Amino acid sequence: MRFRSVIGAASLCAGMALTVSASGETAVAVHPVKGVLILDETAYRLDGASLPHPDALCKANSGTWRCGETAWTALQNHVMSGRGDCRPLVSLSASTSTTDSLPAECxxxxASLNTWLVRYGWALADDSPAAPFQEEEMQAQQEALGIWRDGFMPPSEWRAAASSECNVCSARHESIVRSKEKRQQASGSQNAD
Incomplete structure (x- = not known):
């Protein structure tokens, strides 16, 4: 898919969807207010990377600036520069309607769009010990890139918390723990005989 802008950056300011046309039949819509990209009528949320709300203001040493709008504009400009695709990550509880979004690696x-957004300071890594992109966020912060410029410190409510939904990693972990417990119980009952 080749991205190119169809609606200007003014739509970001108005909180409307920005539609980006891909070569051929596929259109990509960037929905800043919903925080999703839509490809082929499927809404995707960039897994592990949280952009600020488009209306967000950031406080920095030099004052307040429109970091949310700036971050979404950076995403729009970046997707216009090449060919893109989103691969949904398996979710055991997600719906595929456009009102819900699938976690995805785009x-x-x-190159990973999720990683790019965090590495260049336009998104925050999710807030969990095993969240991806922690190192990229530290690099962006150290280099004062994107929203990290001029002493920015994000409010805690901006950072996406670890999802309580059952996902493949947690389901696999729970399965491994249950299997280990069963083996321990079985070996314990055999030793008791």
Whole structure:
């Protein structure tokens, strides 16, 4: 898919969807207020990367600035520069309607869009010990890139909390724990005989 802008950056300011047309039939819609990208009528949320709300203001050493709008504009400009695709990550509880969004790893010219957003300071890594992109966020912060410029410190409510939904990793972990417990119980009952 080749991205190019159809609606200008003014739509970001108005909180409307920005539609980006891909070469051929597929259109990509960037919905800043919903925090999703829509490809082929499927809404995707960038897994592990949380952009600020488009109306968010950031406080920095030099004052307040429109960091949310700026971050979403950076995403819009970046997706216009190449060929993209989104690969949904398996969710055991997610719906595929456009009102819900699937967690996804999206790529642009073969490189992770999720990683790019965090590495260049336009998104925060999710707030969990095992969240991806922690190192990229630290690099962006150290280099004062994107929203990290000029002493920015994010409010805690901006950072996405670890999802309580059952996902593949937690389901697999629970399965491993149950299997281990069963083996321990079985070996304990055999030793008692």
């Amino acid at each position: 790529t642009l010219n073969g």
